[in-house]
Amino acid sequence: MKVRLMGTKRECEIMQDFFRKNLQSGNCYSVSGLYPNRGSTDMYRVYVEFNIPKNAADFLLLKGGGQ
16 A cells, blocks of 8 residues: 655654554555645655554554554
8 A cells, every 4th residue: 555645844744653663564655755735735645655564452452552
């Protein structure tokens, strides 16, 4: 699965850090760098690629997700 995240530069940096720390290396292929959105000076995008494991319930309970 490939997910595109869009937000301010700071929001995208926070999410890059979150995915790098919380997705297990076996599931996460990559977290991209920041790309400025076309036609916008304050919005950016980040791409995250990963596999959803067979036991998706465990995958969805990422660290810090607290339930």
